[in-house]
Amino acid sequence: TNCLTTVWRLFKNLSEDQQRYEKQLIFEHPAFVKLCQQLLRDSRRMTRADLVFSLHAVVNLGVPQNTLLVQTLVRVCQEKLNQLDNRCISVLATTLAGMDKDKNVSALQAGLQLLVEQRIPSIRDIFILQNLMKCMGKDAPVFLKKKLEIAVLKEIDHLTYPNALRLFFALVAMNYCSIPILNACSKKIQENVQDTPFRQLTLILGACYNLQYRNVELFSALADYVNSTAYLWDKRQIILLLSAFGTLGFQPSELMDIFAEKMTEDPEFLNLKNLLIVLRVYSRLNYVPRGQKHLFFETLHSCLNKYLPQIPNTELLKAVYALCILGYLPHRAIDELLQKDSRNELLLSDGLYKEEKEMMLRCVKACMELDSPSFTKPAFVLAENFSSLVSLNLRKAREALIELLGDEKMFRQNVQLPYKYHIDFEIVMDSERKTVLPVAATDDHADSSVQRLAFLFVPLAAFCVGTTHPQGKLGMKKRHLNKLGYHVILVPNKKFQEMTNEDAVKFLKGKIYSENALPFSEVTVQDNN
Numbered sequence: 001t002n003c004l005t006t007v008w009r010l011f012k013n014l015s016e017d018q019q020r021y022e023k024q025l026i027f028e029h030p031a032f033v034k035l036c037q038q039l040l041r042d043s044r045r046m047t048r049a050d051l052v053f054s055l056h057a058v059v060n061l062g063v064p065q066n067t068l069l070v071q072t073l074v075r076v077c078q079e080k081l082n083q084l085d086n087r088c089i090s091v092l093a094t095t096l097a098g099m100d101k102d103k104n105v106s107a108l109q110a111g112l113q114l115l116v117e118q119r120i121p122s123i124r125d126i127f128i129l130q131n132l133m134k135c136m137g138k139d140a141p142v143f144l145k146k147k148l149e150i151a152v153l154k155e156i157d158h159l160t161y162p163n164a165l166r167l168f169f170a171l172v173a174m175n176y177c178s179i180p181i182l183n184a185c186s187k188k189i190q191e192n193v194q195d196t197p198f199r200q201l202t203l204i205l206g207a208c209y210n211l212q213y214r215n216v217e218l219f220s221a222l223a224d225y226v227n228s229t230a231y232l233w234d235k236r237q238i239i240l241l242l243s244a245f246g247t248l249g250f251q252p253s254e255l256m257d258i259f260a261e262k263m264t265e266d267p268e269f270l271n272l273k274n275l276l277i278v279l280r281v282y283s284r285l286n287y288v289p290r291g292q293k294h295l296f297f298e299t300l301h302s303c304l305n306k307y308l309p310q311i312p313n314t315e316l317l318k319a320v321y322a323l324c325i326l327g328y329l330p331h332r333a334i335d336e337l338l339q340k341d342s343r344n345e346l347l348l349s350d351g352l353y354k355e356e357k358e359m360m361l362r363c364v365k366a367c368m369e370l371d372s373p374s375f376t377k378p379a380f381v382l383a384e385n386f387s388s389l390v391s392l393n394l395r396k397a398r399e400a401l402i403e404l405l406g407d408e409k410m411f412r413q414n415v416q417l418p419y420k421y422h423i424d425f426e427i428v429m430d431s432e433r434k435t436v437l438p439v440a441a442t443d444d445h446a447d448s449s450v451q452r453l454a455f456l457f458v459p460l461a462a463f464c465v466g467t468t469h470p471q472g473k474l475g476m477k478k479r480h481l482n483k484l485g486y487h488v489i490l491v492p493n494k495k496f497q498e499m500t501n502e503d504a505v506k507f508l509k510g511k512i513y514s515e516n517a518l519p520f521s522e523v524t525v526q527d528n529n
Contacts, residue, residue: 001050003035004057011061017352019446023062040069051076052088056095056243056431065100081111086119090128093135103435113144121146124153126163131171138518145176156184165187165200168207177211186218193225201226207242216466219245223252230258238262239274246281249471251464253287260289262297275300276315283322285464285473297328306332313340313358321360324367325472327479334368337361363476366419370480377485393493394424397457400504401425404512405436412439415454417484419475425455426486427512436512454486457493468492 007026014022026032039054046054052203063070077084077092084092093112099105116132123129128418130216133148152167152245159167160516164185171178189204196204201222202414208215226233226241238259245252263270263278270278279300282288289296303400304311304319320337325329341361369375393412401411405427415423428437429451462474470478499507 001046001054003058003059003321008057008060023091026061026355036063040072044079045247046076048080048083048085048088051080052084052091056091059095065105071104074108077383078104078108078111081115082107082437084115085221086123086125086128089116089119090131090135093132095307097135097137113140117144117147120151120310123151126159126167129155130163133167133170133176134173137173140174145174145423148174149178149181150175152178152181156181159184159188161188161192161195165196165204168204172207172210175210177213179213183213183215190218190221193221196222196225198233202240202244205248209244209247213527214248214250216250219248219250219252223250223255227252227254228260230255230262235259235262235266235269236274239277242281243277246284249285249461249463249465251285251287251467251469256282256285256389257289257292258289260292260296261312264295267299267303270303272311272315275303275307277317279319279322283325283347283472286325286470286472288326288336295327297323301328301330301333304330308333308336316340317357318365320364322472324364324371325476327367327371327476329368329371334364338365362420363473366480367476370419371481375482375483394457394499396497396501396504397425397455397491397508400501400508401427402503404505404509407438409438409440410436413430417481421478421481421484423454423481423486424457427453427455429453429512434513443514452486454481454488455491455511456488457491457496460492460494463490463492 011019011022011026036058039058043051043054049075055070055077058070058073059065065071089112092108093116095111096105113136116136120129120132125134129148129152133145133152136144136148166190167181168185171181183495204222205219207213210227222241223245226238229237238255242252242259244258245255300323304323306317314336316333320330320333323333346368398413402408405411410427412426413428414426426439428439429435430437431449431451433451456474456477458470460475462471463469464471468490469475474490478490481488491511496504496507
């Protein structure tokens with residue numbers, strides 16, 4: 001056993017190429033053959049620790065699973081399963097997690113799962129517990145996941161930084177989001193963020209995404225650490241981190257400013273793949289770098305133009321769509337896109353569902369009109385359609401508006417506007433924004449004499465994590481509704497639903513009769529900038 005485990009420890013630290021070469025030498029060595037034969041003969045007389053560690057070494061060195069040696073060791077482990085201590089159980093679980101399912105392995109895994117269930121209350125070592133979590137995996141029954149969670153929480157006060165990282169990833173392997181464990185791990189990671197290597201940073205963010213775990217303090221701590229050490233990081237590393245933050249919907253604004261500065265100073269490093277990632281992240285998070293807006297857009301536009309002859313159709317659509325979401329029109333790329341659209345090449349190309357492509361193309365065409373410098377606010381915006389029906393999740397808002405305004409005639413609901421834009425509720429006020437007017441009576445008024453309020457009740461996922469800053473598509477809709485003459489009020493629907501009826505009325509009253517409301521022209525200018 002000592003010989004085998006020593007060989008494995010030396011072997012696992014080699015590169016992949018070295019491992020292939022050394023593996024061949026090991027397997028051809030006459031002493032290795034004799035060692036395996038002796039292991040086969042003595043397997044039933046070995047101590048439990050030697051048995052488990054021998055199986056672990058043999059499997060990880062790559063001895064085929066269907067050999068007599070491996071199958072014998074698996075069967076003997078099954079016979080001695082109840083004699084194993086907690087450490088041996090942990091090692092055996094790790095070994096089985098890396099093996100293919102066959103009759104003997106499945107039987108041993110089933111027995112091991114029953115044994116783990118019985119032993120959990122007696123295990124006090126977080127390292128062993130997290131290893132069992134990882135090895136039991138996502139297929140473990142929910143009650144077993146819960147038992148492991150409770151056992152970890154009993155020992156959480158003794159959590160170390162290395163174990164915090166392991167626990168984070170063990171929860172991913174088990175596909176189990178335990179908020180108390182994740183919060184404790186996050187706190188420990190924040191305290192030791194300066195000791196976290198780059199790969200671990202990306203893995204932590206990936207784990208948060210897989211577990212649908214959103215912790216603003218953790219994200220901010222990771223972003224602040226990268227900000228303070230940005231000079232040490234390669235631009236491609238920062239792109240990967242920004243991509244992970246973008247996937248989570250978290251906006252690390254300072255880091256995005258730092259990266260934009262690096263990119264504009266040296267745009268040559270941007271290959272097509274990195275360019276598309278940058279466009280996706282900044283558009284999704286609806287962020288334009290402070291103080292370098294023009295240079296930022298020009299750099300991206302220039303890079304996109306460079307790749308136009310070779311960019312696939314779907315990637316061209318994504319790139320143009322991303323820039324349009326940010327309010328920038330890349331004219332040459334748009335011309336290329338529209339030519340492909342006229343030849344029906346876009347919808348036929350691979351990469352996205354047809355409905356998604358149609359939506360993106362429709363948004364691009366809306367941006368071409370509404371974000372054009374020549375666009376002027378229309379005197380009237382005729383609603384294409386509106387309905388008295390209201391969805392279940394808007395009934396509370398409707399009832400609050402009736403109580404506040406006294407009559408259904410004082411607002412309009414389910415308003416469908418040009419460019420496929422939809423408003424949940426529309427309210428019309430006088431130009432000084434002091435009096436609400438009946439909506440039907442203002443349909444023939446010029447927009448200069450009234451102010452139109454558009455209420456949008458949106459899910460929290462439409463905002464950047466931890467803020468009320470709208471993500472890309474919602475930000476574009478808000479900008480375009482401003483252009484059409486509306487003052488847009490975004491309401492996080494989940495928080496609104498949690499309010500009492502009295503608080504809901506007060507909230508809407510504050511939004512409608514806001515003393516700090518900007519004159520309409522100022523609102524429009526502010527949003528455009």
